[in-house]
Amino acid sequence: MAKEIYVPPKQSAFGQLFDSLFLLGLVLVALFAPLFLKLAGGGKIDIPVQDKSTWEGLGQTAQQAAQWVKLGFTPESASSIITSRFDYSFNPVELAVTILVIVGYFALLFAFSRSEYREVIDERFGRRSEQ
Amino acid sequence: MTQTTAIHGEKISLLRVLGPAHVWALGVGIVLVGEFMGWNFAVGKGGAVAALIACWVAGLLYTCVAMIDSEVTSTVAAAGGQYAQAKHIVGPLMAFNVGLYLVFAYTMLEAANAITLGYLVQTVGTMAGFADVHDKPFIVLTIMFLAWLNYRGVYATLTLNLVLTAIAFSAVVILFAATKPWTHDMLNHQAFLNGLPYGWVGVIASLHFGLWYYLGIEGTCQAAEEVRSPARSLPLGTMTGMITLLIAATMTWYVCSGLMPWEYLGQATTPLFDAARLTGSAPLMVLLFVGTVFSTLASANGCINDASRAWFSMGRDRYLPTWFGAVHPKNRTPYRSIVFLVPVAVIFAYFAPLDQVITFSILSGLLGYTYMSLNVMIFRRKWPLNTIRRGYIHPFHPLPALVLLFLCSVTYFAVFLGYGTQLIAMMIFFAVASLWFHFHRYKYVRRGDQFTMQWPRPAGY
Known part of the structure; x- marks a missing residue:
């Protein structure tokens, strides 16, 4: 007895275009939705510091402060980076x-x-x- | 076996022109950029020490991947790599998903490369006094140029990768030597290491970006159909690639963690270039600028190569519209797949933040590794040892598979910590795409054609 061979239907050019656009749309909707809805990136919190206007107040040692300065930062511009923490609760x-x-x-x-x-x-x- | 596709009634195949050095360049070229950007987000999630532990644990995960992949790839050496393996071992829907994992892991990595390159050009432009330089045009130009290069031909593309990767790797080695790691002249780990700021939960969380040190090394087997001697070149290229990456990752961590505060390192876009800035040496800055640019170009180049071949394979097998399964009659490249993926990369590179794009890439890779751990157990059950000829048999089975599955589970939790929404969004995308394939697309697939290896009937079927 001969093997049964499944013969798939021929897909039209329009069908191929529709399938391609469907996948493209699905990617964009599913992966961009968290970004557009501002749900991405998880919870981050700011830890309290003594003084955001000085390196000492931000808890930075002299050596650490020197590197921040070399990278072009001031205490004010670095404070949001230094105080930001992930919230793992x-x-x-x-x-x-x-x-x-x-x-x-x-x-x-x-x-x-x-x-x-x-x-x-x-x-x-x-x-x-x-x- | 060389698979072919029909163009205007003529059978045209991909060219078998690549050697072990090209395989090394393809693997390391894609991944080496992970030392120039992205790995440091692990520092942000757990601190510098946690990132080092994550680097080692991820190294163990990828050793399991390399062991498993060497056995399966040396037995199923066909274009599409893990995709072709899934077709023969698990089934069409799994293969469709694996194809998508590969495409998104590489396309998102390509987008991340373009973002980094654009940012670097903007930074250096600002340092040079061009305050109005914008990164966006460079992002788009990078993707378009590399897509054009891939469109033109694989040999020129991967030969260029070989040169770019070698220069980028040399830049890491030179920076490491120039910081005199045997002295405390420049590197001062005591001043910058601060233990575990998040405790041990931070170590687990940092495993999320720890994968970035090596993500994509398994891409070497994507070129199986274009390699002259797959059984020799693929394992050789992959293993030398892993060794290269382990060395580069260690040097990168040591230099960066000894030069800058962990809070800065944990969010930096171009940490190695920043390390060069902190040495105060203009030649080193130029070298690391060139190294970062070259590593992003080489990686994006390899990503376009791999993603388009996975998409092409799916088109050829009718998992996607057959229109994508065409090979360019002159350049012999999967040109339609290359062109179709350009807007996806551009949109994400243009609109999404770097850590989000990297997370999508990592998640796609992670799903692929989860599949690999289950796949090899099914492979051994369906074709026990000595029932088919294997190019390589990995030792201690099923221990590597179980370790890989466990580490993948821990990494899902690591992604959940801080990026849970993206994890759910990605899973929903793959679930919906799977339903679409099973209930709609699968009717266009020729059943028997999905199994082309000359193997006996699988046990249990």
Whole structure:
């Protein structure tokens, strides 16, 4: 018995253009949305310092201050960099949702791939019952 | 096996012209820029000591990647690298996703390179008295010029990369030697190292950007179809590339952390150029300016090469419109894929901040490494040892795969710390794209054509 060969439909030029634009649009929407919605970059906080107008007040030693000056900074222009810190506190529910999304994505990926792969193997090697 | 594509009824293939040096240049050329920019954001997330620990841990992660990839690539040597492997080992949807990981990891890295180059030109222009210099035109010009170069031909492109990469690597070595690391004349780690400002959670968080030291080295196998002797050239080029990067990363960290406050280093756009500025030596400044420019050009060049080949492979297999699967009749390059990806790179380079673009690139790479750890276990189960001829068999299986999976899990958490929204956005993008492929695009795919290796039927099927 001959192997069953799947013959895919021919895609029109318009269909090809639509698929290309769909992917391009999906990339831009999904990846730019956090940037446009100002949700990107996570939480940053400013730590309190004694005095933002002096290197000593910003907690910088003489050697550190000398390097800031060589890089073209004054205490005022460097203060926002020196006082900025990441805020690593997080909501456990957010973490659980993130884990669920990642695990769910890979589960979906492997489940769908498995069914598609079976079709590939059946066509390449023939169905088990045909051998 | 050389795969071909049909143009006007004529079969045209990619040219097999590359040797081990080109593979080294492709791998290191893409990644070396990670020493010139980006790695230092790990300092911002955890401090300089945390960044060094992240560098080592990421080195362990990439050693696992190199071990696993050497076995699978030496057995499935076809254009598209990990994409072709996923087709044969896991299935079409996985392959589609792996193709997208590769395209976005490299396209975002290309965008990051253009941003860095533009910033550097603006900085040096300002230092030279041209206060009105803007970075945006240079960002666009860089991407357009390199895309044109790739359009013209792969041999000239990667030969240029070889020269650019060698000069950029020399610049790192010369800077390291010029700072006299055996004395305290210039480097003063006691004055600038401040332990772990965020504690151990900062060490985990810094692993996010720790990947940037090496991200893209696995791109060497993208050129499998254009290498004269894949079984010899790919492992040789990849391993010498890893050694080069380990040396460069160590020297870079040592020089930068001994010259500048961690708060500045943690957000600098061009840390090695800044290190040269702090030495006060004009020749070193010129050298590191040239080194940074060359490293960004070489990296962006390699990225366009790799991303376009992954996109081309997907077009040829009908995972994407077949229009992308065309090879230029004269230049023998995947010219339509090269041109299509230009606007994606330009848009992100033009509008997105550097750390965000780098994060998208890292996340795409991270998804790919997660896949690799699972892929090699499936590979060994479907084709146990001695059932097919392997170019290389990596030792201690499944330990490298399990270590890689664990380190990938930790890195997801590291990205979640500070960049959780991007992580979710990226996952949603890949999930939606997967549904689109499975329920729409897959109907255009020829089933049996997805398996071209001369292997026996996989176990369990």
